[in-house]
Amino acid sequence: MSKCPCKKVEACMGSHLPVYSTLYRHNQSIKEIIMKIAVYGKGGIGKSTCSTNISVALSLRGKKILQIGCDPKHDSTFTLTGFLIPTIIDTLQSKDYHYEDVWPEDVIYQGYGGVDCVEAGGPPAGAGCGGYVVGETVKLLKELNAFYEYDVILFDVLGDVVCGGFAAPLNYADYCLIVTDNGFDALFAANRIAASVREKSRTHPLRLAGLVGNRTSKRDLIEKYVEACPMPILEVLPLIEDIRVSRVKGKTLFEMAELEPSIAYVCEFYLNIADQLLCEPEGVVPREVPDRELFSLLSEFYLNPDQGEGTGNLEELDFVMV
Ligand code: ADP
Ligand code: MG
DSSP: OOOOGGGSOOOOOSSSOBOHHHHOOTTOOOOOOSEEEEEEESTTSSHHHHHHHHHHHHHHTTOOEEEEEESTTOOTTHHHHSSOOOBHHHHHHHTTTOGGGOOHHHHOEEOGGGOEEEEOOOOOTTSSOHHHHHHHHHHHHHHTTGGGSOSEEEEEEOSSOOSGGGGGGGGTOSEEEEEEOSSHHHHHHHHHHHHHHHHHTTTSOOEEEEEEEOSOSOOHHHHHHHHHSOOOEEEEOOOOHHHHHHHHHTOOHHHHHHHOGGGHHHHHHHHHHHHHHHTOOOOBOOOOOOHHHHHHHHHHHHHOGGGSSSOOOGGGHHHHHO
């Protein structure tokens, strides 16, 4: 049963105002969400960085955005809010899982550019299930009616798909977006994610929007993979020091660009991705490459760079040769 915030006293005078005022309007009409996007990729590849900046880019295009961090690291929305917001699981635990005692302002925080932010949090380490956490998060947001307030909901999901639990956000998504670099490990993870998308698309209206190349000036290995497993490449971002700094400063690139206009060119990468997503691309239902085929495809590329367009990343060579 949902609640009315009019009974609550406004609490936060800080810069990160809770957003309940927009969530509960009398006579509100529940509208359809235009789009739900799940961002996946190997750990540390730049999912949260891409997610937060794409969220701001979408917001700049006039959309109302909710970003849901689904990584136990719970730092998905850090560059939007500037701090680690309380997680849904922590909040539910503190209320003894009484959903009716949770208010939107307990769990939804407004970040830079008007992007609303939620962190699902993690299951107890070594016990519990990431899928359960995501399920509880969506259940609570639906209970609060928050799930129906947005034009775009973006799930920023933990690293690789290691089990069905981590694929849970795909149950709610219209599109999956994969972040990868030009190396073996991230492309291997991308291939497993592609397999999960194919599997989920049997029962859900889910498509793979495509790949975002990140932290790489080369795209030869990415292209080799895409030849074997066709999917769109939406953008390729090089390694950019200002992006690394943005994490340290707890700011999105868009916020940094307000004071440093020279950074504006970085924002264009994210705006380009956002614009492609807003076009509701056809995307693909991928057909992943079998593991052994993928190993030989990628290792052949490293060992015989002349046959490819460019050279593989030599740092990966030892691993591939084993
Ligand atoms: P993930 O969410 O996939 O674990 P993050 O988004 O937290 O990864 O990124 C990991 C680190 O890489 C962060 O310090 C981030 O600032 C940095 N980073 C991400 N993309 C880039 C890039 N294109 N250039 C430089 N640093 C980047
Ligand atoms: Mg992250």
